[in-house]
Amino acid sequence: MATIYEVAAKAGVSPATVSRVFNGLPVSAEKIDLVRAASDELRYSPNKTAQRLRNQSSEVVGLLIPDIENPFFTALARGVEDVLQAAGYSLVLCNTDEDPDKETHYLDIANSENMAGVILAPVAEDGDIRRLTDRGRPVVAVDRDTGLNIDAVMVDNRAAGITAATALWDAGYRRIACIAGPLEIETTEERTLGWRQVVTKHGADSSVGYLQHANYRVDGGRSAMQALLALDEPPDAVVTTNNLMGVGAIQVLSEVGIVPPEIGVAVIGDLPFATLSPRAITQVHLPARHLGTTAAKMLLDRIAGDNQPARTVVLRAEVTLGLAPLAAS
Amino acid sequence: MATIYEVAAKAGVSPATVSRVFNGLPVSAEKIDLVRAASDELRYSPNKTAQRLRNQSSEVVGLLIPDIENPFFTALARGVEDVLQAAGYSLVLCNTDEDPDKETHYLDIANSENMAGVILAPVAEDGDIRRLTDRGRPVVAVDRDTGLNIDAVMVDNRAAGITAATALWDAGYRRIACIAGPLEIETTEERTLGWRQVVTKHGADSSVGYLQHANYRVDGGRSAMQALLALDEPPDAVVTTNNLMGVGAIQVLSEVGIVPPEIGVAVIGDLPFATLSPRAITQVHLPARHLGTTAAKMLLDRIAGDNQPARTVVLRAEVTLGLAPLAAS
DNA sequence: GTGTCCTAAGAAATCGATTTCGTCAAGTAG
DNA sequence: CTACTTGACGAAATCGATTTCTTAGGACAC
Structure with a gap:
């Protein structure tokens, strides 16, 4: 060279x-x-390295997500990449694996690599984000909240939960269960609260095991669905608070031969690789890609020197209704 | 700092x-x-930037893949990341979008960023890989071949096609169609050749529209499947040469109410988010993650100074058989 | 004709590390 | 006791860009 x-x-x-x-x-x-x-x-x-040393900054942005194999986060990453690429920035993608130590590690790297900024779906609320912000490096939180006063792009998760449960209720289902994620993850907790709000509003009983906590992945959805089916009075519908658990739940249903709309299923999140006709299922589409593009634009604004007070943008989910039950139960 | x-x-x-x-x-x-x-x-x-300038190299590796939203490539990326992370390297993930210009762009970046090496699923055979190798930066090809004499990790795609078609034949299906990807992508072409080999060996007729070329994505699989169903004598089984087209094909089948094993379906690639019981479907599992870990290890070897002649590692796919047809046709 | 101002462009400092080179002191051999 | 080796460690060069400082030369006013 x-x-x-x-x-x-x-x-x-x-x-x-x-x-x-x-x-x-x-x-x-x-x-x-x-x-x-x-x-x-x-x-x-x-030579970019020499430029970076001299200019004390680079045209590289870090994106920290918990799971690169989850289509929600890859769609988000895709949105981020589109915006950054168009602006001449490159993207370093880091998988935190829901592990606070890995998150800290990657934040350190962002620091010593002189990255221009970071977009972060935080694992722990008390992450070491300060180290970056103290040096004037912009950070945008996405999908999940931080305790800090920084830019954030979020989904209205409570509303998503309400939408999902309401859709099932309106379709005529009356015993609506919920498969929730781990307690530590706020997004799924908010969605669960939305479900609970709808169920209790209608006076339905939500305390007989209809709320299942599971891990956030396909196998979590599977075991939770199996537990629900084993109840004395199984639910006639179920809300899953993320996409992967939805996949697991539907898998189990198809294995035992109960196919929607025989049972109502509402998934919060998208099922881009569903292999049954998605029409039978209610999907609350999370604007994953839009989340990414919005966060990337906000970050680029900050990098360009925008100094207004921290903003929080809340995007809303959109619902696609599934079929109603074949006959009244 | x-x-x-x-x-x-x-x-x-x-x-x-x-x-x-x-x-x-x-x-x-x-x-x-x-x-x-x-x-x-x-x-x-x-300060990593200063170290990089002085040492003329960094502990950063680039991974160039065509589609970050395809689970095959995210699994591959995950494998790469696991190995690199353990070795103290970080990963820059670049989406080439099957676009040779984007690929060239990112290869330039890898160069001027002084990346330690690159793992690449090449889009074009004549990519500008030389610029890196000429500077002594190791490059490992993954999933797809380059014309160049560099390390490569591949799948035995011909064998995968043979396995898929043979599984269907052995299960009793006799009119086996194939949904193939675009002609330019060698992986899917090899798989198609494997299918053709099996079909012609058994003297079955493969020239009546049973070979459909489609784009590599879900909608491509959908339209190809629709075309197959519209034939005068529709096939009784189908091989899809990648995962996403498989998803599309199965979606269409479920919409028209034909469910495996009523029709035989063999997918080359994994269906991590299938929402029907995967048991009815034959899957030829591509070792995506293993591809990634292998490539990453080879790259680390080269970075450490390994100078042996270029190696090509070929991994084999593993099959999970689907159910046989309900009755002999 | 001389003083002032402005612009182009070279010399040199700078960013923050690593590494070569040279110095000095202590230790060992003869 | 001198000569030579060895080891620790500081001074300074180096990586490749950017930017400040400085200088030279031309344009213009008085």
Whole structure:
């Protein structure tokens, strides 16, 4: 790789002049031509590492997500990438695995790598985000809240829970269960609260094991659904508070031969790879990609020097109704 | 952020000594203590950018994949990440979107970012991989071949196609169609050749529209399946040459009410988010994660200075048989 | 004709680490 | 006791860009 010194030597000018040409600072037309010719010939492109050291910042943004294999987060990542790529930034994608230590580790890296900023779906509320913000590096929280006063892009999870449960109730289901995630994850807790609000409003009983806590993944949904089916009076419908648990629940149902709309199923989150006709299922679509693009735009604003007080943007989910039960129960 | 000079001043030593302490070079015990105390107090951690400039390399690896929303590639990425993370490297994930220009762009970035190496699922055979290899940066191809003489980790795609078609034949299906991807993508072409080999071996007719080319995604699988069902004599089984097209095909089948094993379905690739019981479907499991871990290990070897001739590792797919048809047709 | 101002462009400092080189002191051999 | 080796460690060069400082030269006013 050619350096700025080689270009300068070949063009018969100083390195400073080469730098000026590449940064659009005033240089005589004559020398501009010399420099362009020399740099073309040597296929010169400025060394980003040296630029970064000198400028104390880079055109790299970190994105920290808990699970790269969850389609929700990949859609989010896709949204982030689209915006950043268009703005000439590159994206470093880090998998925190719901592990606070990994999160801290990657935040340290963001720091010592001089990244321009970070978009973060936080694992722990007390993460070491300060280290970045103290150095003036913008951080945007996405999907989940931090305790800190920073930009955030969130989904109205309570409303999503209400929407899901209401859709099932309106379709005629009366014994609506809920498969919730681990207690520590606030998003799923909020959705659960939305479900509970609807169920109790209608005076239905929600205390007989209809609330199942499970891990956030497919197998969690499976075991929770199995537990629900084993109840003396199984539910006639179920809300799952994320996409993967929804997959697990539907798998179990299809294995025992109970297919929606024989049982009502509402999933909060999208099922991009559902293999049965998605029409039978109520989906509360989370705007994952939009979450990503919004967060990326906010981050770019901050990088550009925007200093307004921290904003929180709340996006709403959109529902696709599933079929109603075949006959009144 | 504290610099090495501040640490040196506080400890009353030279920056060189601080550097030596951090790099395990011989320093007297007495000064080691001084440096440790000072760096702890200042929470010093070396600036990676400066290290990278000086050392002409970094502990960052680039992974270029065509589609971050495809579970095959996220599983692969996950495998890469596990290995790199354990070795203290970080991963920059780049989405090439099957676009040769984006691929070139990201390869340039890998170059000027002084990345330690690159793992690449190439889009175009004539990509600008040379620019990296010429500078001594190792590159490992994964999933797809390059024309170049570099390390590669591949799947035996022909065998995967043969396995899929044979499983259906052995289960008793006799009119086996194939949903293939775009002609440019060699992986799906090889799988298609495997299918054709089995079909022609048994003297079955494969020329009556049973081979459908479609785009590589869910909607491609949908339209191909619809075309197959519209034939005068529709197939009684179908092989799809990737996971997403499989999803689309199965969706269409479930919508028209034909459920496996009424029709035979063999998918090359995994269906991690299938919502029907996967038991009815033959899956040829591609070792996506293993592909990633293998590639990452090979890359780390090269980074460590391994100079043996380029290797190509071929992994084999594993089949999970679906159910046989209910009655002989 | 001389003083002032402005612009182009080179010299040199800077970012923060690593590493070579040289110095000095202590230890060992003759 | 001198000569030579060895080891710790500081001074300074280096990586490749950007930016400040400085200087030279031209344009213009008086």
